[in-house]
Amino acid sequence: MTQPAGLAEASFGADCCGAGCAWLDYDRDGHVDLFVGNYLEFDLARAEPCRQANVPVYCSPRTYPKVANRLYRNQGDGTFRDVSGPSGIGRHRGYAMGLVCSDFDGDGWTDVYVGNDVMENFLFRNRQDGTFEEIGLLAGVAVDQYGEPQGTMGANAGDYDGDGRFDLIVTDYQNQVNTLYRNLGSTHGGLLFEDVTVPTGAGAGSRPLVTWGCGFVDFDNDGVRELFTAAGHLQDTVEQYDGSSTYRQRNLLFRQEKGRFVDITTDSGPPLLRVESSRGAVFGDLNNDGRPDVVVLNARSRPTLMINETATGNHWVTLKLVGTRSNRSAVGAVVRVTAGGGRPWMKCGRAGVTRARTICGCTSVWVRTRSSNGWRSAGRMDRSKCGPTWPPTGCSE
Ligand SMILES: [Ca+2]
Ligand SMILES: [Ca+2]
Ligand SMILES: [Ca+2]
Ligand SMILES: [Ca+2]
Numbered sequence: 001m002t003q004p005a006g007l008a009e010a011s012f013g014a015d016c017c018g019a020g021c022a023w024l025d026y027d028r029d030g031h032v033d034l035f036v037g038n039y040l041e042f043d044l045a046r047a048e049p050c051r052q053a054n055v056p057v058y059c060s061p062r063t064y065p066k067v068a069n070r071l072y073r074n075q076g077d078g079t080f081r082d083v084s085g086p087s088g089i090g091r092h093r094g095y096a097m098g099l100v101c102s103d104f105d106g107d108g109w110t111d112v113y114v115g116n117d118v119m120e121n122f123l124f125r126n127r128q129d130g131t132f133e134e135i136g137l138l139a140g141v142a143v144d145q146y147g148e149p150q151g152t153m154g155a156n157a158g159d160y161d162g163d164g165r166f167d168l169i170v171t172d173y174q175n176q177v178n179t180l181y182r183n184l185g186s187t188h189g190g191l192l193f194e195d196v197t198v199p200t201g202a203g204a205g206s207r208p209l210v211t212w213g214c215g216f217v218d219f220d221n222d223g224v225r226e227l228f229t230a231a232g233h234l235q236d237t238v239e240q241y242d243g244s245s246t247y248r249q250r251n252l253l254f255r256q257e258k259g260r261f262v263d264i265t266t267d268s269g270p271p272l273l274r275v276e277s278s279r280g281a282v283f284g285d286l287n288n289d290g291r292p293d294v295v296v297l298n299a300r301s302r303p304t305l306m307i308n309e310t311a312t313g314n315h316w317v318t319l320k321l322v323g324t325r326s327n328r329s330a331v332g333a334v335v336r337v338t339a340g341g342g343r344p345w346m347k348c349g350r351a352g353v354t355r356a357r358t359i360c361g362c363t364s365v366w367v368r369t370r371s372s373n374g375w376r377s378a379g380r381m382d383r384s385k386c387g388p389t390w391p392p393t394g395c396s397e
Contacts, residue, residue, distance in 0.1 A: 006079045007034070007072060016067050017042050024101040024110045025327045026087075027130055031074035032327050035089075037096030037114055040064040053241035058234060061117045066093035069114060088131045092122055098155035098212075102166045103332070104139075104183060105191045110332050113141065115152030115170055125191065138190055141168060144179050145195035151176055151210075154280075158216030159183075160225055160256070168193065169202065171211035171229055174245060177203030178211055178229060201260045202227065209249050210234050213281030217292050219253075221314035227254040227261055230296050232277030248275045251296065271306040278304070290316040 002008050020037035027033070040061050050059035071089045072080035084090030094116035104111045109126035113136075116122065120142035124132035136142035143149050151173030157166045165183035172178055180202035181193035197203040209231040216225040231249040238245050253268050254261035265272050276298035286293045291308035298304060321330035 004079070006081065009082065016040070019097050020099045020114075022099055022101045022112070023329075023331055024112070025332050026071070026110055026112075026126055026132075027073065028109065028326070028332075029076070030323065030325060030327050031076045032329060032331055033074045034072040034080060035099065035101060035112055036070040036072070037099040038067045038069050039097065039117070040095050041067045052235075055237050055241040057237055057241075061095045066095060066119075068093050069096055069099075083130070086130065088133065089124060092134050094119055094122060096122075097151075097153050098170065100155050100157045100168070101332075102157040104157070104166055104168075105186050106165065113155055113157070113168060115155040116149070117151055117153070117173075119149050121149075121152055121170075123191075135191065140193040140195065141181050144176075145197065148176075150179060153210065154212040154214050154230070156213075156215045158225060160216045160227070161259075162223075167216075169214050169216065169227065171214050172206065174210050174233065175207060178206040178214070179203060199259075201262070202254070204254075204261065205252055205263055206231075208245060209252075211252070212279045213296065215281060215283050217283045217294075219292055219308055220310045220312045221290065221316055222312070223314075224256050226256070226264075228252070228281060228283070228294060229254075230278035230281040232279060232299060236277070236300070246275075248277050250275050251278055251281075269306075269309070271304060274304055276301050276304065 017039040019039035022035050023032045025032050050057050068090045070084045071087050073083045096114050097117050098115040101110050101112050109128045111126050112124040114122040121136050122134050123136040123139050123141050125135050152170050154171040156169050160167050167183045168181040170179045179197050182196045184192045210233045211229050211231045213230040218225045229252040231251050233247045236247050253265045255264050278296045278298050280297040282295050283292050293308045294306040296304040323330050
């Protein structure tokens, strides 16, 4: 279908390596569009071998030319049109790796964060007219709190602190720490994030690792999200030139305690103790028992499937959202739920599975009730509705 859909050039046509992609409905016409993050321009004929301490390694991306990302508009007839130029996306060249689509400024229009390797990251704010402006530096997510660009291997959005705004977690290369950007909302007319890596401890333990897929997921249904991070070194020869690191590494699992992330990896069962060179991580309730599971892709090895067996009496409910006049997959939909007298807040951002007060998608949504003492195990869901920013209208519950 790639050729007839008009996507044959989607990063693969040129000497260009794609590194990430995401579905979004950027123009809210009910047809899901495609964003492709491109890593760099690669020409095998001109490629030079690289070495570290005389050991063969993959070259730094700085060895290669930067390249622009691509945005493809779904024309509603089974084909896509490259709108990288008119949308403004194509004006910015970088080394894209992790990317995530989410409505960061809460205006109902999906924005795109693109993590770039070894250089400043991009945040493309949706101007609501088919174009984007790049505000990464102004918004505080281009570099870390020290002004340093990061490796930015992986990125995900999630409302870790439950204030209704989507925060950013970014994973990094060896000798860098994972960075958590808290979304402060639009102040003085501009969207602003704060690097809260140090006060929250979100980057703890990541400095020796190369980290990739990540996500805020509430694995025990208590209403507070945990942080999962997949790890594994890029260089399969690393042990020959760096005695402090290994190709295969353990993944990380943190829980939140009084505003800080605490490492619970070794207390969370045998799958978390596996040592692989992990890359991508996805989350979803694979066996429909209300507890989200994890699938991790491992370089040069089989994937790891982690079935969540957490003992918890906390309740949950599933909503299946089907767009009628908006896109059928409900990508970009927002749902607000009031339950047990608690805060009416729940959002969904992109395709996948979403849990209460998280944003990872809208195919299914779990909800727990909340009392004045926090989330509790028993209760009822009082009300659910498609929020006013469902794109643009129409829902079934
Ligand atoms: Ca569209
Ligand atoms: Ca937006
Ligand atoms: Ca937040
Ligand atoms: Ca939890």
